[in-house]
Amino acid sequence: xxxxxxxxxxxxxxxxxxxxxxxxxxxxxxxxxxxxxxxxxxxxxxxxxxxxxxxxxxxxxxxxxxxxxxxxxxxxxxxxxxxxxxxxxxxxxxxxxxxxxxxxxxxxxxxxxxxxxxxxxxxxxxxxxxxxxxxxxxxxxxxxxxxxxxxxxxxxxxxxxxxxxxxxxxxxxxxxxxxxxxxxxxxxxxxxxxxxxxxxxxxxxxxxxxxxxxxxxxxxxxxxxxxxxxxxxxxxxxxxxxxxxxxxxxxxxxxxxxxxxxxxxxxxxxxxxxxxxxxxxxxxxxxxxxxxxxxxxxxxxxxxxxxxxxxxxxxxxxxxxxxxxxxxxxxxxxxxxxxxxxxxxxxxxxxxxxxxxxxxxxxxxxxxxxxxxxxxxxxxxxxxxxxxxxxxxxxxxxxxxxxxxxxxxxxxxxxxxxxxxxxxxxxxxxxxxxxxxxxxxxxxxxxxxxxxxxxxxxxxxxxxxxxxxxxxxxxxxxxxxxxxxxxxxxxxxxxxxxxxxxxxxxx
Numbered sequence: 001x002x003x004x005x006x007x008x009x010x011x012x013x014x015x016x017x018x019x020x021x022x023x024x025x026x027x028x029x030x031x032x033x034x035x036x037x038x039x040x041x042x043x044x045x046x047x048x049x050x051x052x053x054x055x056x057x058x059x060x061x062x063x064x065x066x067x068x069x070x071x072x073x074x075x076x077x078x079x080x081x082x083x084x085x086x087x088x089x090x091x092x093x094x095x096x097x098x099x100x101x102x103x104x105x106x107x108x109x110x111x112x113x114x115x116x117x118x119x120x121x122x123x124x125x126x127x128x129x130x131x132x133x134x135x136x137x138x139x140x141x142x143x144x145x146x147x148x149x150x151x152x153x154x155x156x157x158x159x160x161x162x163x164x165x166x167x168x169x170x171x172x173x174x175x176x177x178x179x180x181x182x183x184x185x186x187x188x189x190x191x192x193x194x195x196x197x198x199x200x201x202x203x204x205x206x207x208x209x210x211x212x213x214x215x216x217x218x219x220x221x222x223x224x225x226x227x228x229x230x231x232x233x234x235x236x237x238x239x240x241x242x243x244x245x246x247x248x249x250x251x252x253x254x255x256x257x258x259x260x261x262x263x264x265x266x267x268x269x270x271x272x273x274x275x276x277x278x279x280x281x282x283x284x285x286x287x288x289x290x291x292x293x294x295x296x297x298x299x300x301x302x303x304x305x306x307x308x309x310x311x312x313x314x315x316x317x318x319x320x321x322x323x324x325x326x327x328x329x330x331x332x333x334x335x336x337x338x339x340x341x342x343x344x345x346x347x348x349x350x351x352x353x354x355x356x357x358x359x360x361x362x363x364x365x366x367x368x369x370x371x372x373x374x375x376x377x378x379x380x381x382x383x384x385x386x387x388x389x390x391x392x393x394x395x396x397x398x399x400x401x402x403x404x405x406x407x408x409x410x411x412x413x414x415x416x417x418x419x420x421x422x423x424x425x426x427x428x429x430x431x432x433x434x435x436x437x438x439x440x441x442x443x444x445x446x447x448x449x450x451x452x453x454x455x456x457x458x459x460x461x462x463x464x465x466x467x468x469x470x471x472x473x474x475x476x477x478x479x480x481x482x483x484x485x486x487x488x489x490x491x492x493x494x495x496x497x498x499x500x501x502x503x504x505x506x507x
Contacts, residue, residue: 003090003097006104006133007083008124009075012284012324012331013246015120015127017104019069020080022087027063033084035068038076047078048085050111051159057094064088074329076283079118082107082136085159095166104128105136113159121145122249125153136162142175143257144249147242149177178257186231186262189406190398192224194389199225201384201496203406206232207413208430208475210468211317211339211379213302215369216386218349222342225386226298227265229340231403233296234411235261240294243334247286247293264295270304278312279324279333289316290333302341303371310376313339317379320432336432341380343369353388381431381468382496413478430471430478438467442474447487455494469493 003022008015031045045066049059066084068075083105090097106124108116121141128135129150137145142155155175156162164170189199198214202225205212214222236244245259268277268288279287289297299305316322320336345351346365414429420441421427433441444452456466472493473485482489 001091001097003087004101005083005087005090006101006128006131007080007106008104008120008127009073010077010120010123010250010283011329012286012333013123013250015123016073017127017131018073018075020083020087021067021069022084022091023065023067024060024088024091025063025065029061029063031059031064031066033066033068035066035071036074037068037080038074040078041068041075041080044078044081044084044109047081047109047111048088051081051085051109051113052088054112055160055163057089057092059088060092064091077118077120078108078116079106079120081109082115082138082159082162085109086136086162089163095163099166102133103136104131104133107136107138107141109159115139115157115159117141119252120250122147122254123246125151126246141257143178144245144254144259146175146177146257147245147259178259181255181258181260181262182235183230183260183262186403187224187228188231188403189225189228190400190402192221192228193396193399194393195221195225195386196400198384198386199400199406201382202229203232203410203479204472204475204496205229205338205340205382206406206410207479208417208471209336209338210381210431210472210475212341212382212384213377213380214340214342214384214386215345216342217353217388218344220386220388222386223300226267226296226300226340226342228403229296229298229338230263230265232407232410233263234407234414236263236294244294247290247333251286251291253291264292265298266292266296267298267300270299270301272305272309274306274309274312277309278316278322279331280326284324284326284329284331286333287322289313289322289335289337292337293334295337297337297339299339299341302343303368307371307373310371311373314376314379339380343372345369352385378462378464379468381472383498384496409479412481413475416478416481430475433471433474434467438470442470442485444470444473444485444490445487448473448485448490451487451490451494455498459498461497465497469497472496 005020007018009018033042086100086105089095090100106118108118115138117138117140121137121144125135125145125148129148135151135153137155139155139157145153153175154172165172216222241259248254266288275281277287316335322333322335324331346368351365417429427433473489476489476492477485
């Protein structure tokens with residue numbers, strides 16, 4: 001007799017169904033797992049044997065073979081323990097084989113039969129729902145998986161509860177979704193003294209998801225400004241929250257099954273590797289750019305990042321996705337993020353201050369900022385100089401609008417964009433639009449177009465820069481509630497494009 005259960009193997013955020021087949025046949029006593037298992041899967045036989053022994057279930061003196069089908073798909077992770085145990089129990093007719101055959105299961109077994117939390121419960125629930133199956137997962141994973149209401153999710157704490165459920169002694173109740181996590185401790189823009197121009201640029205960046213670079217001396221407030229960006233961004237929509245949570249699920253970042261509505265804010269250190277930023281390593285896991293999907297990726301001390309790391313950002317910025325290519329797999333992750341970067345004007349940081357400038361200026365600044373290539377610099381829509389704040393200004397009362405006020409304007413601008421792109425798949429904000437649609441929605445008036453032409457000729461703007469100026473001008477108009485892009489909108493967009501870091505900086 002061959003008993004069957006189902007589980008999943010992960011390829012990126014996609015969960016592929018795997019059939020766990022168990023055959024108990026005459027022969028020398030053995031317990032074999034085949035079907036390209038990795039070390040963790042191969043060791044499942046010892047965990048399953050110990051867990052069954054803890055429940056006084058003795059394995060027969062026969063040949064036990066577990067096959068993971070399709071056999072040519074690599075199987076990784078400890079989540080295969082539970083489906084292997086369930087298929088074995090079905091083969092021994094301890095639980096009904098026909099019921100187990102319609103169940104997707106994942107979970108790691110302790111030696112005493114307790115189920116341990118594993119990664120990827122949310123993608124597994126999605127795969128179960130698409131196939132019309134029931135899902136079994138550890139109790140701590142139940143609130144996460146239950147967000148997929150198209151399938152029933154049972155979350156036992158032990159393998160013994162699984163047996164009692166199938167035998168009818170103590171049926172399990174379906175798991176309920178976790179809490180919606182809302183971060184109420186976000187920092188307020190009013191905490192930053194001065195820097196009104198940089199705050200305005202943050203508002204524009206948040207409204208249209210435009211990439212932003214801040215250049216200023218050490219201690220001028222660049223990191224403080226970036227840390228307050230999540231407080232002015234709108235909450236994740238239902239679809240965005242599910243997209244983001246799928247990535248965080250396979251990375252183990254979902255706490256107690258809660259789905260967060262706050263947009264991610266990732267700030268990797270400048271010593272991070274290519275695999276850490278883009279994705280890769282063992283199992284081709286998602287990198288920081290994917291963990292920041294639908295949120296913010298903040299790169300502080302931008303020129304200090306290895307050049308190879310920075311250059312890998314160019315394609316994901318344009319496409320909104322990254323393909324981690326390996327010899328045996330090509331894993332695709334979404335990575336539509338808002339890039340915010342900060343940099344000092346030179347190595348010592350004080351080139352722009354006459355009283356403290358080093359003797360190597362301006363060569364010092366050219367060499368330092370030259371670490372950022374021209375093509376990458378061209379992708380920053382907003383470039384802002386962040387000057388130092390005078391000591392006398394630090395004692396002044398807070399100035400400018402609060403994060404709540406700015407967030408309200410950003411939300412209104414985002415609502416206009418959502419209505420504008422309602423019939424266009426893959427477009428949510430102005431940064432996504434291109435082609436003929438961009439020319440249609442961002443066409444400036446005659447004075448604005450003349451201003452754009454003069455700027456393009458004067459500063460030698462690339463075609464990419466030209467279109468990005470149109471997008472930023474459209475966002476500024478949305479913040480004002482204007483239907484047409486006018487000359488003042490275009491002038492402000494141009495000023496952010498050219499101020500702080502001159503066009504063409506970088507090698």
